[in-house]
Structure formats: structure tokens, C-alpha cells
Amino acid sequence: MLQxxxxxxxxxxxxxxxxxxxxxxxEFADFIDLNRLGGIIVKGTTGERRQGNPYxxxxxxxxGMLNAVGLQNVGVETFxxxxxxxxxxxDTNIIVNVSGSSIEEYCKTAAMIDELDNIPxxxxxxxxxNVKKGGMGFGTNxxxxxxxxxxxxxIYHKTLIVKLTPNVTSVVEIAKAVEGAGADSVSLINTLxxxxxxxxxxxxxxxxxxxxxxxxxxxxxAVRMVWQVAxxxxxxxxxxxxxxxxxxxxxxxxxxxxxxxxxxxxxxxxAVTMKxxxxxxxxxxxxxxxxxxxxxxxx
Amino acid sequence: MRKYITDxxxxxxxxxxxxxxxxxxxxxxxxxEIAAGQFVEVEVPDNKQVMLRRPISIHDVDxxxxxxxxxxxxxxxxxxxxxxxxxxxxxxxVYPLGHGFSLEGTHTLLVGGGAGIAPLxxxxxxxxxxxxxxxxxxxxxxxxxxxxxxxxxxxxxxxxATEDGSLGEKGLVTQHSLFSxxxxxxxxxxxxxxxxxxxxxxxxxxxECEVSLENMMACGIGACLCCVVDSDEGHKCVCKEGPxxxxxxxxxxxxx
Numbered sequence: 001m002l003q004x005x006x007x008x009x010x011x012x013x014x015x016x017x018x019x020x021x022x023x024x025x026x027e028f029a030d031f032i033d034l035n036r037l038g039g040i041i042v043k044g045t046t047g048e049r050r051q052g053n054p055y056x057x058x059x060x061x062x063x064g065m066l067n068a069v070g071l072q073n074v075g076v077e078t079f080x081x082x083x084x085x086x087x088x089x090x091d092t093n094i095i096v097n098v099s100g101s102s103i104e105e106y107c108k109t110a111a112m113i114d115e116l117d118n119i120p121x122x123x124x125x126x127x128x129x130n131v132k133k134g135g136m137g138f139g140t141n142x143x144x145x146x147x148x149x150x151x152x153x154x155i156y157h158k159t160l161i162v163k164l165t166p167n168v169t170s171v172v173e174i175a176k177a178v179e180g181a182g183a184d185s186v187s188l189i190n191t192l193x194x195x196x197x198x199x200x201x202x203x204x205x206x207x208x209x210x211x212x213x214x215x216x217x218x219x220x221x222a223v224r225m226v227w228q229v230a231x232x233x234x235x236x237x238x239x240x241x242x243x244x245x246x247x248x249x250x251x252x253x254x255x256x257x258x259x260x261x262x263x264x265x266x267x268x269x270x271a272v273t274m275k276x277x278x279x280x281x282x283x284x285x286x287x288x289x290x291x292x293x294x295x296x297x298x299x
Numbered sequence: 300m301r302k303y304i305t306d307x308x309x310x311x312x313x314x315x316x317x318x319x320x321x322x323x324x325x326x327x328x329x330x331x332e333i334a335a336g337q338f339v340e341v342e343v344p345d346n347k348q349v350m351l352r353r354p355i356s357i358h359d360v361d362x363x364x365x366x367x368x369x370x371x372x373x374x375x376x377x378x379x380x381x382x383x384x385x386x387x388x389x390x391x392x393v394y395p396l397g398h399g400f401s402l403e404g405t406h407t408l409l410v411g412g413g414a415g416i417a418p419l420x421x422x423x424x425x426x427x428x429x430x431x432x433x434x435x436x437x438x439x440x441x442x443x444x445x446x447x448x449x450x451x452x453x454x455x456x457x458x459x460a461t462e463d464g465s466l467g468e469k470g471l472v473t474q475h476s477l478f479s480x481x482x483x484x485x486x487x488x489x490x491x492x493x494x495x496x497x498x499x500x501x502x503x504x505x506x507e508c509e510v511s512l513e514n515m516m517a518c519g520i521g522a523c524l525c526c527v528v529d530s531d532e533g534h535k536c537v538c539k540e541g542p543x544x545x546x547x548x549x550x551x552x553x554x555x
Contacts, residue, residue: 023522027539030302031393051534058517058525060351065517069524072534215350267518268342268351270393271304 001284002277002292004038004258006236007159007184009093009120011038011259014292015249015277018240018263019044019097019123019163020069021214024083025090031270036277038259039093041123042083045113047105049075053130059196059205064215064242065264066194068208070130071099076109080116088118095161099125103151110156120158124149124183127165127190129212136190139165142177153182161238164188166218166225175229187238187261188229189222215264216242223255230256230297244272246279256297301331302520304393309386310366315446319414320382321358323368324390330367333360334399335422336488336511336543339369340519342391346380352393353377354516354538356417356488358447359424367394370447372414396519397542400509402426404484407433409455410472410497412489416447418511422486423454433486434458436477438493442466473497480504487511498546498553508546512537528552 002013016039022028025040034040052072059066074083079096087094096113100106106124113122126139126148138148149162162178164171166189175186191212196205204210222241230237239257243249244265252260265272280292289295311323340352358370373382384390400422407426411419416437426433433455439445442465451457458477459467468475473496487497488511501508514537516526521539528537531548535541546553 020524021518021522023520027518027520027522031304052524052527054529055527055534056515056525057527058515058523060349062348063350065351067517067523067525072524072527264517267523269304270518270520 001290002280004292004296006161006238006259009039009159011093012036013038013277013280014253014259015273015280016041016093016238016259016261017266017273018261019125021263021266024087025094026086028266028270032274035091037092037273039095040090041095041097041261042087043073044071044097044099044125044128045073045076045079045109046071046099047076047108049073049078054207056205056207059211061194061196061213062217064213064217066196066206066211066213067191068130068206068211070208071128076112080112084116084119088116093121094119095121095123097123097125097163099128101131103148106148106152107155110152114156114158121161122156122158123161123163123187124152125163125190127163129165129167129191129193129210130208136165136167139174140168142173145174146177146181149178149181149183159184161185161187163190165190166221167193171225172228172232175233179233179235183235185236185238186229186233187240189218189225189241192218192221214242216244218242219248223251226252226257227255227299243276244268246276246283249276249280250283250295253292253296254299256299258296300334300395302393302396303331304391306389306391309384309388309390311368312384312386316443318373318444319370319446320373321368321370322381322384322390323366324392325364325366328365330360330362330365331395333357333367333395333421335402335425336399336418337395337397338542339367339392339394340396341369341381343377343380344384344388344390346376349377349380351517352519353381354396354519356414357395357421358417359420370414370417393519397538398540400486400511400543402429404482404507405431406482406484407431408478408482408485409433409435410478410485410487410489410493411436412438412472412493413444415489415511415513416445418488419486420447420450423451427454432456434477434482436460436472436475438472438489473500480506482506484508495553498549502546502550502553509543510546510549511543512541529555
């Protein structure tokens with residue numbers, strides 16, 4: 001009833017977890033059955049180990065939060081040697097978010113992940129707002145976005161998802177550029193660039209001054225962008241941004257997303273993904289929907 | 300140690316003053332083992348302005364009654380909302396979180412300040428259960444800012460330090476007559492400058508020292524990587540690898 005497809009991937013249900021909000025999945029094993037998820041997008045992984053940005057890295061804002069973690073991660077070699085072996089036998093799609101500062105770094109990481117049998121896809125992160133070099137720099141210019149995707153496409157042979165930033169004038173233009181360069185799917189949106197100031201201390205809350213806004217506050221922007229992109233490209237779209245309930249997930253599906261990712265909500269309720277899956281099943285029963293695909297893109 | 304997400308019922312509330320209150324929370328079933336120094340992530344009910352959970356130290360545990368107590372300092376919107384809750388209301392917790400105190404040492408000194416006093420009561424009881432009677436040194440700007448005092452009496456020798464001299468000796472905890480090198484293990488939780496001063500002293504004297512940090516966090520379970528401390532081994536999550544760290548691993552942080 002809930003099964004859906006993203007290129008060559010079959011998802012038990014459209015509910016995945018967003019990179020950077022779910023660790024490597026293990027952090028949530030006490031709370032949920034990870035095997036029930038449609039997929040897990042693990043922490044953004046780079047060519048070398050990264051320490052990320054200095055503390056403080058987060059601030060709560062109305063119906064959302066800002067973060068400036070800056071891609072702290074163990075690096076692709078440690079991922080392949082250690083982390084992969086701990087999670088590879090989970091019965092779900094484990095997708096690695098691949099980040100970098102240069103085309104060479106993206107390609108190095110993607111090539112190493114390509115060798116891992118139980119990782120059926122990567123999500124190419126050309127949209128991180130919290131790193132000085134690269135990241136969002138690739139995702140805000142259609143030519144650069146196309147260039148990095150086409151280079152990775154040459155060496156990566158499985159499903160290639162490209163994660164898009166909302167911090168552009170036309171997300172459709174970027175989506176079309178990466179589709180033309182060989183992406184199998186696009187996921188959107190990454191965080192919105194934002195800022196908050198502690199007026200008592202007269203300084204920004206984040207060590208980096210600006211950071212990425214996520215949570216329910218960004219959802220209407222995300223739904224709009226998913227709807228625009230879904231009408232403009234023929235590759236499957238994965239929707240994310242502020243999903244906290246089955247109703248939120250359904251908005252993205254109706255707007256044209258073939259699957260969704262749950263992010264910030266995992267911090268508030270570590271079991272929220274199970275409630276969303278249950279809620280989707282319940283919705284389908286109530287509306288006599290035999291196949292969730294029947295409502296995808298109906299708007 | 301397994302973590303849970305579950306509803307508790309507020310069965311006790313104590314208001315100490317404008318800044319501090321405690322809530323005693325009961326679960327229908329037996330509680331899991333809770334180490335001294337661990338914390339809970341509390342969902343703040345009925346406030347649309349507060350989305351994220353609030354990390355709060357476990358102050359006391361009563362295994363026989365399936366209760367735990369949190370001691371809370373009112374610092375912002377979230378804790379102010381919690382201060383308005385009353386007995387009978389439900390509170391959703393993710394718990395028990397983090398890595399607690401080691402309970403090592405035979406001549407132990409506990410140094411707490413402000414809300415950092417919270418985990419030291421459960422620590423005193425756990426040490427006491429091991430047959431260790433700690434020296435407990437509690438500090439604050441004024442007596443009112445040391446909300447919990449008598450509760451510690453059965454478990455150790457107690458000293459107070461206040462900057463205005465309204466309780467115990469006048470001055471900082473590090474100037475108190477009980478603050479000395481006569482210990483083999485120091486545990487501390489409180490304001491950052493206090494913990495750094497205590498840790499610096501312990502490292503100089505070669506005394507084992509554990510500090511319990513309080514960084515801003517979102518998830519509490521090591522997923523968001525927001526609450527990191529700049530440890531000697533790189534950024535470590537306070538929620539997962541802490542909140543208790545051995546001071547020897549924080550020499551960078553102590554210097555900052």
C-alpha cells in the first residue's frame with residue numbers, strides 16, 4: 001500500500017530520515033524499529049574527517065531551529081571501514097549523504113561509497129550552508145551544479161540523488177541543470193540560510209553568525225519548491241523540510257514528492273517516523289487508497 | 300544503557316524561590332538504572348514558542364516509588380513554562396541520557412554551584428550506597444541561589460560558600476576552607492568559570508576530577524551534533540559522550 005520507488009530503489013514506504021538529523025541510525029535504535037523505515041540518509045560524509053564549526057552551533061527560533069554544525073563527520077575511510085559494517089545489515093535503504101569542498105573530494109567519496117554493496121544510493125549534498133568552501137557554492141549556480149553532478153556521474157554507478165538548496169532565485173533552474181547532468185533524483189529542501197541575535201548579549205547565537213533554518217517554519221517554502229520542481233523535471237523528487245506528522249508528509253506527496261525525509265522532528269520525538277508511517281497507513285485506509293502512488297502529484 | 304521515551308506524571312512540586320523549583324515525576328513501571336550525572340530531555344507542553352525538548356539533570360531517584368526528581372532553574376521560555384506545571388499533569392521524557400559520574404575515589408569532594416547542584420544529590424546517594432561519605436561544597440552568589448541544602452546532610456560533610464556571606468563562608472567555593480588537596484577525586488557541576496577553576500586546581504594537584512557540562516543541545520542522543528565541547532580528542536557531544544568528562548580530556552577547554 002505504501003511502497004514507492006525512487007529510480008532503482010524500492011522503498012517499503014515513502015518515509016526516510018534526513019541527513020544530519022539521524023546520525024547513522026544507531027542513535028535511534030532504542031526508540032524505533034529502523035527496519036520499518038523507507039530509508040535512512042546517514043550523516044554528511046566528506047573525503048577527510050571534519051571537526052565542524054565551533055560551539056555554539058544551534059539556536060531555537062519560532063517553530064524551528066538554526067544549526068551550524070558544519071559537516072562534522074568521521075570521513076569516508078572511517079565510514080567504509082567501521083560505520084558501514086555496523087549498519088549494513090539493516091533491512092532498509094541506507095543512503096550516504098556525500099559532501100565536499102571540491103569536485104575531487106565529491107568524486108573520491110562517491111567512488112569509495114560505490115564499492116559498498118549495501119549502499120544502493122548516494123545523496124550528493126551541494127547545498128550545505130555551513131561550510132566556507134564548496135557546499136552550497138555548488139548548488140546555487142546551475143553550471144557548477146551540473147559540473148559536479150556530471151563528474152560524479154562518471155564514477156558513481158548506482159542511484160544518484162542530488163540535494164538542493166532553497167537559497168536560490170529559481171530552484172527549478174538548478175533542478176533542471178542537475179537532471180541534465182545525470183542525476184537520478186533530487187531531494188529538497190536543505191536548510192534556509194538564517195540568523196538570530198541574542199539582544200541581551202548583543203551577539204549572534206551561532207559561532208558562525210549565520211546558519212541553516214529547519215523545522216516546521218520552513219515547511220510551506222519546501223512544499224512550494226517541491227511542487228515547482230516536480231512539475232518541471234521527470235526524475236523523482238524527494239521532499240523534505242519541516243515534516244512532523246503524516247499530514248505534513250502527505251502535503252509533500254500530493255505536491256509531487258515520491259518520498260519524504262523527516263529531519264528536525266527526530267530531535268523532538270525520536271519515534272516520530274513510526275507515527276508518520278502509521279499515520280500514512282491510516283490515511284490510506286480512511287480514504288480507501290490502495291496504492292500511495294495514486295495520490296502522489298495530484299496537485 | 301537503553302534509552303526510553305515515555306510519559307511521567309507529576310506527583311510532587313516544590314518551589315524554592317523565583318529561580319528554582321523541582322518536579323517529582325512518577326512512572327507506572329519500575330525505572331531503569333539511572334547513573335548519577337545522567338539527564339532527561341523534557342518535552343515542554345502547551346507552549347508553541349518552545350519546540351525543542353529541554354535537557355535537565357536528574358536530581359534524585361526513588362526506585363521504590365518509580366520516581367525521579369528534576370531540579371530546574373528558570374532561565375528562559377521553556378523552563379518558565381515548566382515552572383507553571385502542577386501535580387497530576389503529564390510530562391514526556393526521553394531518558395536516561397548521557398554518560399554519568401564514575402563513582403570512583405574514596406576521599407571525594409563534590410563541588411556544585413547554582414543549577415549544577417542538581418546532579419550532586421543523586422551522586423551523593425550513589426557514593427553513600429558504596430560506603431563513601433563525600434565532602435559536599437555548594438556555592439552561589441547568595442544563600443537563595445543554593446536552593447537545596449538540608450537534603451544533602453545525611454550523605455556527607457557539607458560546606459557552603461556565598462559571595463555575599465549570607466550562608467557559610469564568604470567567597471567562592473575555591474576559596475572555601477574545605478576546598479583543598481586532601482581528596483583523591485573531585486566531582487564538579489555548575490557555572491563554567493567555577494568548573495574550570497576547580498578542574499585547573501585538580502589537574503595541578505594531580506587529583507582525579509570529573510566535570511559535568513551543560514551545553515545547548517537539540518536531540519540529547521548524539522544525532523544533531525550541536526552540543527559539542529572542544530575536548531583534547533576533538534569535538535565531543537556533551538549529550539552522548541558527556542555530560543560528565545574527566546578533566547584530563549578537557550585541558551583545551553579548561554584553558555579557554
